Amino acid sequence: MSAHTLSDPPLAFQYAPAEQHLRISSQRALQPAASPGRPTRLATAATRFAREMMRARLIADGWVLLHASAAVFPGGRALLALGDSGAGKTTTALTLASAGAALLANDCCFARPTADGTLDLLPWPAAAAVGLGLLHALTFTESARSHLQTGEPPHPTQDQRVTDALTTGRPGALMSASGRELKAHIWPEQLTRWFALPLATTGTAAGVLLPRVASSPGAPGRMNDDGRSEVTTTVFVTSDEERYPDIFGLTEGSNAGTPTARAEVLQHLKRLPRQTVDLSHDQAANTQLLTTLATSLVDVGHDHFEGVA
Template sequence: MSAVRISTADGQAVTVTSTGEAIPAWATRYLGAWWTAEPVTDIAGTVVSGDVDADELRELTAVVTASSPASTEYAGAEMLHTRDDTMVTAAQPAEGLAYRWDANWQLLRIVGTDETQVAAAVARLTREVFRAKLLAEDWAILHASAVTDEDGATYLTLGGKGAGKTTTAFALARTGLAMLANDRVFARVDDTGTVRVLPWPSAAAIGFGLLDALDLYETVRVRLASGEQMHPTQHQTVTDALLAGRRTPLWKANGKGELKPQFFPDQLTSWLGIPLATQGHVAGILFPQITPGAAPRLIESARGVQDDDFFNAATEDRYPDIFGLQPEPRAHTTLREHLADLSHQGLVMNHDTAANATVLKEAVGRLTA
């Protein structure tokens, strides 16, 4: 038995177990860069257990299909699921995966026939267990990017799709700040009135244009050409384009969204030279907008914190709460009020990386003045 305990900087913990070493190692790589991961011999608390086991996969799948299951899309694939008192059993036949959550034992079992598929599912569901633990302790999930200085002062970036949250985070990280989030972040007001933030570990998706603008495209191409692997969710056409040196953005078949290079969290540091932060306290908020052809500059922004900046059950379309892990939603009124009281700065950016970096430094300076 191999086991690793994953812990947040706030103290929440989940143990990942397997009969082999590969699945806990994957969890360590995926979650340990932003949280912490330590090998353990004592199996305690909430456990996520994963193995390659064709027999157990057939058994659990049979339980699901024999019971008129509900059907929900989960992580891009159909999931069939059924509930029996405190136990939820689920299967994703197309992915070769099956699951069983026992609330009484606080045990989530995941089995399949492909080690990578099982490992990815274990990491994903371990993160969902952490989500439940953190939300139960009044943390919220913001749709934001975040960077942190060496003292923990954190600068959130809020905005709608295409506003420049990811661009802002990577541009500021290239100036020496540590990245805490590129898309989602946990936030909570502590007893002193400080807004604390924790990372949401995930693969990082960076478009061809941004990679090129940050002068990182060639670094990625060379690494990939040397035989190193990127995150398995990366589409093969993206891999082919990188290997061929093509920089033109690729689009999903339905035209809704770009197909982007996908990085493991640790590759942000080892490949791209970007340090990661494990926690911070919010010092200010940036509200960017990207306007091609416009001169980068600071502006007054009346946007403020909006409902769309908070993830909830209604907006979480990729990872719905199949297993009933999540607590009842909260309004997070105190967090909203404290975020609204923080320093904030609007800015306009274009596709000129150097000019954007200059105005971003100026914006952060305004927040700390």
């Protein structure tokens, strides 16, 4: 199997499944890293391919990929936050992790039903994309600035304007010319080393939050029942949303999982206790609201599993 990138110069991939050997090459010499310590394009390409191989193996084993953040509580019970980009999944997960839960995922995670009626979760290994406003609200800006100023390289895909803002300690959201928010890209291990957030490697889904960030700075955070509580197929990551498509056909185009697995996961998600919530621009208030909801939903979910067992 072979493929190539659309970048300049293009990188060619040649994979031999029988030998489990991958060759990545370029017709022209690659430029050295832009900054000392930053990975070259070749190393980045190899890492991304290895990640896709792992995803293909998980999907073959019945896992599906969700648009979801997840925080894990004592006993391994996890609270999922579902929603599209900008809904507040990262805010929910990082807030709960800052309050003592273990972070399993900030944007995407794997899910698979078990024979005993529960839903297992695994993290999707990718850098967390976190807005500068949220970093500041969580009081993480100073730690990021300190590490960058001492020479630690930023994530290779992070916009230089974000790096400059973090290095100088400048708070507030950064927007591109097109109106897209520019975010800090943070490796999972940096979440622990920089910000002391505990990480989880697995969990069992016990409840669902459907967050929405209030558009008005003065709007309060609150629980609500405005009709957004239904869980639909939009929870699944689809191929056309992926930055790194299934170029070798390793998952037969089903990057999010097989149709049967998706149907089983969707039915399980619909059975979990869930709550819609509006998040405010007051981080202290969000922490109080989310921790209260998490305790309630995780306890209800535990009772639900006891009934299933």
